[in-house]
Amino acid sequence: AAGRGGDMAAWARAVRGLLLDVSGVLYDSGGDGGGAPIAGSVEAVRRIKASGLKLRFCTNETQATREKFVKKLQGMGFDISVAEVTAPAPAACRILKERSLRPHLLVHEDLVPEFAEIDKANPNCVVIGDAAENFTYANLNEAFRVLIGMEKPVLISLGRGRYYKETDGLKLDVGAYMKALEYACDVQAEVVGKPAKMFFESALAEMGVPPQQAIMIGDDIENDVGGAQRCGMRALQVRTGKYR
C-alpha cells in the first residue's frame, strides 16, 4: 500500500486529476455497514490531496446514501466529503426526472433516502441497485412483475458489477441480479454508474479536468479500468479488493 502511494505520486507529476474507486481500493466493505480500511490507504488519500491533484471518489456504492457512506469512511480516518463523491443514485435521479420516470425501487433500504424527492406512485420503470439482503425471492419476483407488466419494460441498473469482496467473503453484485431480470423480461438494462461513459464524464466535469489529464484507479478490470479507458482516461488496476 505504501508502494501504491508511491506509484500515485509518480503518476501525479503527469496528471491533474485522479478518480479513485473506494470499495476494494480504500477499504474492504462489511455487509453490516462496517468494513476495514486497506493498510496505507488513509495516508495515500492524504498524500494525493497534499500533492495538489484534483481528486474525486468515483464509486458504484449503492448500499447507503452518500452522506452515510462518507461518514463511515471519515470514521475510518479518510479525508473525504460528500461533495467529492460521484455515485450512481444521484445520477439515476437526474435521469428519472428528465424522463418523467416513476421507479419501483429494488435497492438497499439505506439507499432509499436518495430517492426521497422522486415520485414513486404507479411505477413505470424499475431501478435496481446492490440491494444485498433485500435481494429476496419475493422482492425479485415483485420487481419482475412490475417490469413484465409494462408494454416496454424500462430497467435502470445502478452499476453492473459481477461481485465484490466483503470482510466475510465474496458477494454477488447488482450486475448478476440485473442479468436475471434482463433475461426474464427480454430487456436490456440502462446502466447508471461505472462503466457507463456518462458517469465518468460527469465526474471529470465536476473536477474540471479533461480525460487525457486524469487517471482512474480501481480494483475492477471492467468497471473501473475498461470504463475509464473508453472515456479516453488512463487507468490503473490495484491488486487489492476482489483482485484474483
Added chain:
Amino acid sequence: AAGRGGDMAAWARAVRGLLLDVSGVLYDSGGDGGGAPIAGSVEAVRRIKASGLKLRFCTNETQATREKFVKKLQGMGFDISVAEVTAPAPAACRILKERSLRPHLLVHEDLVPEFAEIDKANPNCVVIGDAAENFTYANLNEAFRVLIGMEKPVLISLGRGRYYKETDGLKLDVGAYMKALEYACDVQAEVVGKPAKMFFESALAEMGVPPQQAIMIGDDIENDVGGAQRCGMRALQVRTGKYR
C-alpha cells in the same frame, strides 16, 4: 380446453406419440405444492390415452421429486404414473455419474431426494434448479462462491425457463438465476431439461417414437415449441399457463 381436446384428437390421427408439458398446460401450479387443474385437461389426458397414442409427460418441474409431483397430479384426477414422466433431475444424475461430478445443490428442498445416491462431498460443480424460496441472498452467494472457487466452473441448470405462472402470479424461473451465476462467474451453464435436444431425444426414445411422428404440446414458445422443433418434432403452443 374442450377445443384443445378436439385439436389433440385431430393431430392424433397423424401421429404416434405425444409429449405433454404439464405446468401451464394441464394445471396451474401453486407455490405451496398445490395448484389447480386447467378446465378440461383431466379429460383431455384420458382421451389421449384412450386413443392409443403413446404419451409422455415432458416437464421441467424441479420443485419436487417425480413421485411427489405425480402424486399431486393424481390427486387432481390425472391418469399419470412416474414411469411416464421425463424430468430434468434424473437426467442430471446420469450426467453427474458419467462425469464423476459432485454437485453443490441449489434446488428446492423437495427435489433433494432425487440426488440421494449422488456423492455431494467436496463439490466440483453446481446444480441449479427452480429453488423457489431457497433462492435466498445467502444461498445464491454460497453457490456463487463454490463456482468462483473452481479453476473451471461447472454449472448445470435444470431448465432455462424465464418465468412461469403460479396461482398467485408470475414467478422468476431457474433461467433467471442461472443467468445471474453465469454472468458473475463468466461461465455458460449446461442446460439439462427442455429445451435441450438430448432431453427431448430421451423422451422420444422412452416412447419408441421417432421425432417425425411425435408432437410436443406446451405453453412455452422457447422451451417447449422451439426445443421440440429443433429435434425435428412438430409442436403446438397452448394459450393457457404463462401465455400472454
